[in-house]
Amino acid sequence: MTAFGDPREGVRRERLAYAAPPAGEVLVKVRTAGAGYPDAMMAAGAFPLLGAPPFGLGEEVCGDVVAVGPGSRFAVGDRILGITAFLRGWGGYAEYAYVRDGSAIRVPSPLTDEQAGGFPIAYRTAYAGLVERAGLTAGEQVVVLGGAGSSGVAAIQLAKALGATVTAVAGSPEKLEFARSVGADQAVSYRGTDLEKEIREATGGHGADLIFDVVGGETAGIAVKTLARHGRIAIVGFASGVPVTLDPVDMLLRNYTAVGVLADAHTPAGEEAAWGRLAALAEEGKLATPVGTVWSFDDVPAMIAQQTTPPPGKSVVRVAS
Known part of the structure; x- marks a missing residue:
């Protein structure tokens, strides 16, 4: 450059x-x-x-x-x-x-x-967001924004490998079908729909336990409305050009958490553990x-x-x- x-x-x-x-x-x-x-x-x-x-x-x-x-x-x-x-x-x-x-x-x-x-980048980022920062557990409802992008796809695959149910959010029919093809249980569009309603229906009325957000902006702001109590939003990026806007009072009343995500475990042992887990899942054919x-x-x-x-x-x- x-x-x-x-x-x-x-x-x-x-x-x-x-x-x-x-x-x-x-x-x-x-x-x-x-x-x-x-x-x-x-x-x-x-x-x-x-x-x-x-x-x-x-x-x-x-x-x-x-x-x-x-x-x-x-x-x-x-x-x-x-x-x-x-x-x-x-x-x-x-x-x-x-x-x-x-x-x-x-x-x-x-x-x-x-x-x-x-x-490396997509799967290490997905691991940082889902596991290290947001503490994903099996059985949770995960909503992945930007579900057809490289980080979104990695998050879909990793969340499924860890036992979650995944709803992907994307735009075009082609991208929605792609998100399903890589493992998303549901895929909903942010274009021309009631996104909040669509996410709630896709999660069986439960809402999102964890939002993996690489998009930010209005899409993320709507998705946040679906967070269940004790839910989390992992802020990974803002491909829309602006980060998600959060209301601290709303966070307090609905008891949810926002975490920033930079793929860095801060210790050599933490990095070794993250990469070792990713390598094992890829060797098993769960990540590709x-x-x-x-x-x-x-x-x-x-x-x-x-x-x-x-x-x-x-x-x-x-x-x-």
Whole structure:
């Protein structure tokens, strides 16, 4: 990324040199890299964790380890998936990428390169929101906003794997059907309907025990009205452009909780536990990235431009065969 704005103008290829990875990181030769809405936010200068360009784009990859930092638990030749060092300017849309040692796992055997490349961010975020921050338990009613997006799909699959009943909220009939195809028990549209009524009916009149919110705005505000007593809303993002507005008095009277979600367990043991659980569920076939469009390395700028309104399925960049 050389300048904020249209990625078709501000993103270009450059040849870089990669030093040996520092402690806490490994260097991989990239096979695939996952894409998502954060790419569009970074291009627009709206991603809160990054400063001004230049910096590398691409938060997640699947690749083969070619060098390891001191004390790494990986070895040269391991095929891993993980989160890149994008926060220090080194992204995954590249032939090589630094990957955070503590935010990576060996690729579970059922996953293809494309599925693995699109796995880390969405599923780690879903785990943070559902398990670490909102304490999901089996038998609860979960409502997933943005149910056809990559994080929404991951939340649907993970909630189902943990024994919840899931209602997905999306827009078009195509996206509603996609949400059902990846495991949602019910799928309702936020367009042209009484969304509050639809959610209540989908949850059998109980309402939502937990809302997984990547959308914010009016849609999330309506969904909050359906929260059951002792319910929770996990605030993961605001793809609508604005976060959900909450009324503290309403929270008090209906006894519900709002939690912010950043996928970071804050301790090495916590990260290891999260990734270990995700790896086990993927190995059992309960979690698998539904890949949509596979882009070529040359088409990364055009791919980023599409991430504001992507089609169903995870966009993945094939970097090397």
